[in-house]
Amino acid sequence: xxxxxxxxxxxxxxxxxxxxxxxxxxxxxxxxxxxxxxxxxxxxxxxxxxxxxxxxxxxxxxxxxxxxxxxxxxxxxxxxxxxxxxxxxxxxxxxxxxxxxxxxxxxxxxxxxxxxxxxxxxxxxxxxxxxxxxxxxxxxxxxxxxxxxxxxxxxxxxxxxxxxxxxxxxxxxxxxxxxxxxxxxxxxxxxxxxxxxxxxxxxxxxxxxxxxxxxxxxxxxxxxxxxxxxxxxxxxxxxxxxxxxxxxxxxxxxxxxxxxxxxxxxxxxxxxxxxxxxxxxxxxxxxxxx
Amino acid sequence: xxxxxxxxxxxxxxxxxxxxxxxxxxxxxxxxxxxxxxxxxxxxxxxxxxxxxxxxxxxxxxxxxxxxxxxxxxxxxxxxxxxxxxxxxxxxxxxxxxxxxxxxxxxxxxxxxxxxxxxxxxxxxxxxxxxxxxxxxxxxxxxxxxxxxxxxxxxxxxxxxxxxxxxxxxxxxxxxxxxxxxxxxxxxxxxxxxxxxxxxxxxxxxxxxxxxxxxxxxxxxxxxxxxxxxxxxxxxxxxxxxxxxxxxxxxxxxxxxxxxxxxxxxxxxxxxxxxxxxxxxxxxxxxxxxxxxxxxxxx
Numbered sequence: 001x002x003x004x005x006x007x008x009x010x011x012x013x014x015x016x017x018x019x020x021x022x023x024x025x026x027x028x029x030x031x032x033x034x035x036x037x038x039x040x041x042x043x044x045x046x047x048x049x050x051x052x053x054x055x056x057x058x059x060x061x062x063x064x065x066x067x068x069x070x071x072x073x074x075x076x077x078x079x080x081x082x083x084x085x086x087x088x089x090x091x092x093x094x095x096x097x098x099x100x101x102x103x104x105x106x107x108x109x110x111x112x113x114x115x116x117x118x119x120x121x122x123x124x125x126x127x128x129x130x131x132x133x134x135x136x137x138x139x140x141x142x143x144x145x146x147x148x149x150x151x152x153x154x155x156x157x158x159x160x161x162x163x164x165x166x167x168x169x170x171x172x173x174x175x176x177x178x179x180x181x182x183x184x185x186x187x188x189x190x191x192x193x194x195x196x197x198x199x200x201x202x203x204x205x206x207x208x209x210x211x212x213x214x215x216x217x218x219x220x221x222x223x224x225x226x227x228x229x230x231x232x233x234x235x236x237x238x239x240x241x242x243x244x245x246x247x248x249x250x251x252x253x254x255x256x257x258x259x260x261x262x263x264x265x266x267x268x269x270x271x272x273x274x275x276x277x278x279x280x281x282x283x284x285x286x287x288x289x290x
Numbered sequence: 291x292x293x294x295x296x297x298x299x300x301x302x303x304x305x306x307x308x309x310x311x312x313x314x315x316x317x318x319x320x321x322x323x324x325x326x327x328x329x330x331x332x333x334x335x336x337x338x339x340x341x342x343x344x345x346x347x348x349x350x351x352x353x354x355x356x357x358x359x360x361x362x363x364x365x366x367x368x369x370x371x372x373x374x375x376x377x378x379x380x381x382x383x384x385x386x387x388x389x390x391x392x393x394x395x396x397x398x399x400x401x402x403x404x405x406x407x408x409x410x411x412x413x414x415x416x417x418x419x420x421x422x423x424x425x426x427x428x429x430x431x432x433x434x435x436x437x438x439x440x441x442x443x444x445x446x447x448x449x450x451x452x453x454x455x456x457x458x459x460x461x462x463x464x465x466x467x468x469x470x471x472x473x474x475x476x477x478x479x480x481x482x483x484x485x486x487x488x489x490x491x492x493x494x495x496x497x498x499x500x501x502x503x504x505x506x507x508x509x510x511x512x513x514x515x516x517x518x519x520x521x522x523x524x525x526x527x528x529x530x531x532x533x534x535x536x537x538x539x540x541x542x543x544x545x546x547x548x549x550x551x552x553x554x555x556x557x558x559x560x561x562x563x564x565x566x567x568x569x570x571x572x573x574x575x576x577x578x579x580x581x582x583x584x585x586x587x588x589x
Binding site: 019022023026027029030033034036037038040041043044055056059060097101102104105108112114120123124126127128129130131132133134135136137138139140141142157158160161162164168193194218221222223224225229239240243244247254257258261264265268269272273276277279280283284285 | 299306310324397400521564568571
């Protein structure tokens with residue numbers, strides 16, 4: 001009897017031990033995973049502050065003295081201020097247009113019955129699956145022939161078009177969750193369709209619109225391929241495009257290249273870490289509804 | 291339904307028009323015009339000559355294109371394992387009560403997804419670099435000096451090597467998708483499974499996978515679409531090299547048009563890429579739905 005109880009206790013003990021080991025193992029795996037996601041970025045971060053010879057001596061060691069001149073050089077050589085201004089202008093206009101169009105379209109999908117609605121939703125869904133880089137050549141030809149290439153607004157057109165599908169779906173599903181009584185009350189108060197849409201519903205949809213704006217900010221700020229084929233004018237280059245030319249011309253000075261990389265990641269990193277919980281929640285909400 | 295929800299048809303059209311116009315102009319019009327150009331031989335000069343189906347006949351014989359297509363397929367396979375598959379595993383780990391700092395892991399692992407593909411490509415070119423790369427440094431530290439090499443010059447494993455950065459960048463995104471899908475699974479179901487003695491691996495295989503089926507399908511579809519359209523990573527990391535070893539369809543179409551100025555052929559390639567991609571997506575959907583469906587019935 002006593003022996004049996006001892007054995008049971010021992011079994012429980014070993015089960016506890018197994019659980020402890022499992023717990024430890026899971027946590028170690030997850031820490032390694034996260035570390036592998038962030039370490040390469042930390043590496044370019046501190047390496048960008050080394051001199052070139054310091055970096056060639058040991059690529060992994062920390063800088064002995066913080067060498068900020070790499071940044072000054074990278075800013076000068078890439079013309080980073082000009083690149084950032086171009087990117088900011090294209091991105092700001094594109095994101096604003098995406099948010100407005102996605103709101104109007106998403107609202108109508110969620111609330112209004114009209115002919116061809118299903119077809120329109122499928123048409124926009126197609127944009128998620130279409131291999132957009134297969135369109136590089138035809139879009140280039142179209143823009144060249146219609147004189148839309150190489151203008152300050154050139155990139156806004158594809159950036160808005162390619163980033164409509166997901167936001168429209170997100171907005172439509174969010175607005176479906178808002179009770180219809182709100183609009184009915186507004187109608188009783190004598191508000192028309194457009195007034196209700198923009199003064200009552202738009203503020204209520206602010207959370208999903210913010211998520212959309214942030215995600216599309218990343219997408220537009222980072223886009224490279226269409227900038228590559230649609231812009232020849234050096235003065236219009238965006239950050240990714242400028243970085244690509246910078247790399248092909250100065251690829252041997254690694255710390256300097258890394259400084260340029262840090263600069264081009266910086267706006268995205270600031271926005272991401274400022275809003276990370278909202279972004280993560282937004283992506284997850286989109287996933288459930290998508 | 292109140293009056294506020296019954297706008298006139300004209301008003302509806304007015305609100306829908308900007309989106310439809312810009313979307314059609316960049317997505318639909320180029321597809322239609324590419325279809326038209328695909329029947330011409332055209333070097334960019336005003337004169338185009340009609341050659342019927344010759345461009346398509348050439349594509350069928352074009353070994354470089356089919357090699358690029360095959361690379362897209364292989365990359366998609368690596369993507370399904372390295373992005374969707376691993377993300378599913380990490381999502382299961384993150385669901386476990388044992389794991390701490392969940393928010394931290396979620397935030398950190400999603401960060402690479404927000405970065406520019408071109409910057410990711412530079413980063414990994416540095417990681418694979420012969421003299422100054424992290425990868426070779428790591429091999430030297432653990433005493434595997436004889437493995438040290440110029441990684442991106444290897445034509446054998448090059449497709450795997452360029453797929454790793456893609457996984458690295460996207461795994462956090464798919465993990466979030468999975469987490470959202472798994473979180474929607476009823477907690478009671480999981481508790482019942484645990485009472486029945488299903489733990490760890492068995493629980494994942496028999497309970498979680500069938501229940502997470504919709505999320506897995508959506509993630510796989512996105513993953514297929516993303517890998518079939520891959521361009522920027524390859525352009526910036528290897529330029530399709532060494533030789534054509536790591537070329538993908540979009541890069542080949544780009545080179546045909548912008549380096550060799552064969553716009554007619556490039557347009558035919560664009561149409562072909564579109565058709566092949568949609569075909570692969572269709573096959574993928576059918577396979578996923580059937581297999582998962584069968585599993586669901588079995589258990």
